[in-house]
Amino acid sequence: MKKTLDCAIIGGGIAGLQAAIQLGRYKHNVLVIDSEKGRSTLCRSYHNILGYPDGISGVELRQKGKQHAESLGVEFLAAAATKVEKQSDSFHIYTEAGEFEAKRLLLATGIIDNIPPFPELYPCLGISVYLCPDCDGYEVKNKKTIVIGNGKVGANMALTLTYWTQELVYINHGGEAIDEEVQKKLDEHHIPVINKQIKKVEAEGSNLKGYTLEDGEFLEGDHSFIAFGGNIVKSELARQLGVQVMDNNHITVDGRTKMTNVENVWAAGDVVAHSEQVTIAMGDGSQAAIWIHKSLLNEK
Template sequence: MIYDCVIIGGGIAGLQAAIQLGRYQHQVLVLDAGVGRSTLCRSYHNVLGYPDGVSGKYLRTIGRKQAEKLGVEFLFGKVESVEKQGEIFFLHTQSGEFYQGKRLLLATGVMDRLPDFPSLIPCLGSSVYVCPDCDGYEIKDQKTLVLGSGNVGANMALTLSYWTEQLIYINHEQKPVDAELIKKLHEKQIAYYASPIVECLAKGEQFQGVALQNGEKLAAHHGFVAFGANEVKSQLAKQLGVELLENKHIVVDPRSKMTNIKHVWAAGDVVAHSEQVTIALGDGSQAAIWIHKSLIE
């Protein structure tokens, strides 16, 4: 079977595109590996209609149900390779299966580099955050620990000083921090520790602080993570010759979300823009509209 469109990635952007294409009554397949930012975040607080927060898992669950009611097919699997032969895309999965589509939407996202502390994961989105634009509001006037690495963590702490004066930056990986940034941290009265963290303290979704290698414990009910070198999942785009920026994000037409390769679109965090759930929703819908236009030409 040749699908009208194959969507790689069942996160927020991929689901919104699937719903829109399903409403156009196209034959759509979503291939999802079941990982990504939206599988981790316990609560997004800046989404219209959810003032008390909504989890990525919940959005994915209701989004999939909505798309399935419209006839969209979902398959669990990781796409290993993709190639274009004439006007058809051939996708091969890790398990050895292959699928064909007339159009391709890459909604493969980004994965944050997180420290290896299992107790931190339940806190993500509830009391520990990664995006100051999404969640800076959540730490307003609250004591907050920034767990990070080198200049990336220092810049995060300085950004968060807009929201609170009670900040501590812990350079877990002890990578160098520029002298100018150290000076700015001092000017903002942001405490700085260049020490490895040995344990993240938490009770369920409630972050409580960290224990440092030197035996010191730092207590706080809020945390931000800023380690840099996040994985931009654009490997499949590269296989197709899609234009990428130096940081590996995909370049798209701002109006249609199509890449430089005909009939290949991209949406969500894998695209070069502010990485937000709300923007991913818009991206997915916009890409789907232009995919539909191309299919009925």
């Protein structure tokens, strides 16, 4: 085991990277442990970030963040953290690559989106296929948009998108029933519901072309939203430490400091209970880092 770290950050997505940059500027000894499988590795273009009016991919943003943090002395480990525990005044983090000890711990473990297993969807994410209406509803303004999803979750996504477009179709690929009240709202907005499974996603690179359904019907469309529900919130490491977790598995933190109920354990980004936005994750990461720094100063 190496020298005790000032802070270990588990998760090298947007929140973890922003925290790493801030802590690096404070000259702390920091290690970012990242499995490199987070949701920010999937998005081909974020459109709502200050300074990037034409969009930037999650991969590029991560690369820039990592390079920035490394220039400040932050180290990175490409591995999954499998276990964490508190021993005396430090935390022990167990990974595929060995064990590490840290005085402070930041959990930026994020969530995993429930995306149906069609490989053709992945190159389209953030360009012609979207997950978040707050991020990308604007991208379908006045455009025909196909929502694919399951039951009420997908139906509510379609209703949300009526703020931007009235040209909507909902493919209830998951097949769960839609309750009468929600169906009534869909009818009011003239949103047809297709209760069929998708056989194949038709796309050319990052450009969606449409969906071939189980009966052979082809539904043409070059913009789509995914809404199946059941996203996985990666808070299992938090639970190991006794961190307070909500019924929906998101971590609760102090609104000002971002520290959890467990002393010297912070959380930031999508794993925390708030809007899942890149810009919010950045702010979370910075705020957590500031208070981690303050706690380390007080200790000294």
